[in-house]
Amino acid sequence: MEQIKRCIQLGLFLPGEKLPPERVLAERLSVSRSTIREAVRLLQDSGLIEVRRGATGGLVVRDSQVEDPVELRAWIRRQRAHLNELMDFRLVIEGAAAELAACRRTDDDLARLEAAMQRMEQCKISDLNRVESAQVFNAADTEFHMEIALAARNSMLAKAVEDIRREMFLPFGGYFIQSRKDADIYHRHIFDAIFDRDDERARAMMQRHIDSTKKAIIAFLEEDAVLLRGSRDAGAGP
Structure with a gap:
């Protein structure tokens, strides 16, 4: 099971x-x-x-993705403490994995990372709907991060990153597609740093990538607060 x-x-x-x-x-x-x-x-x-x-x-x-933004925000708020801990853990573990990968990667590792990025890129021009595209993107995104962990040549780090990706199995549906552009940019920066064997830059780019993901979730949570304030202001009258 x-x-x-x-x-x-x-x-x-x-x-x-x-x-x-x-x-x-x-x-x-x-x-x-x-x-x-x-x-x-x-x-x-x-x-x-x-x-x-x-x-x-x-x-x-089964497709367990939540498509109602109100329901999704409520779900995230219930999980927020856990998500904050998960993001802190990612900063440490995946930053270290990227740093070691830059030192230890092989040409085969680079080829697999490039293939994962191409699969994410293909999602933008595919005929899939928003939710299906997000699911394919997330699978390729997981592959990208797992390949970095494997390139670090440390089984304990690889296991930790796999655990992280499993914890990130969340019902986000297609709502974070707007964050792809930033994700794609950071994926390329991370790849370039690993390619150049620049371990400090690889760690920094990975940590910035994770921080941008956290900010995207926070921004999504704050959208309904902005809408609610706007509704109240509109109803207040002159």
Whole structure:
């Protein structure tokens, strides 16, 4: 169950996608088919997957994205303390990963980072709708950050970054697409610093990138406060 959940949270299986058949999952995970069936039952109960019937049915990853901005803001506010801790943790861990990656990266590492950036770029010109595009972007974004951690050549850092990305499995839907431009710019700056083997610049660019993500979330939370103030002012009369 944890291995399937991990694949979903890291974007290896996207919402709406079918999981491999029960037999294939059992072989890949080296467990019995009865164990897979029990894992599937638990994942259904947790709302991560659903079983669809018919010729085109199967095990499908559920789309748990929140599309109502009011509901989404309420969800973020409930999680705000946890999100603040997560961002602090990211600053330390992913900053260190980028710093070490700049010192230890190989040409193959650079090629994988470049491929992840290209996949994020493709989202801008794809025919996917806003939510689907955000999901594909987030999967490629996770790949980019994980590849940096792997380039650092430290298994403990890689595990920490994977844990971070799983914690970032949030129902943000398509609402933070407007932050992509800044994300793309920082991804390129991080890549360039790693390419140049400039460890201090790599750490700094990663930390600025994470800080910009935190600011985007705060700005989103403050939008309804601005709208509410505007509504009150309009209703106040002369």
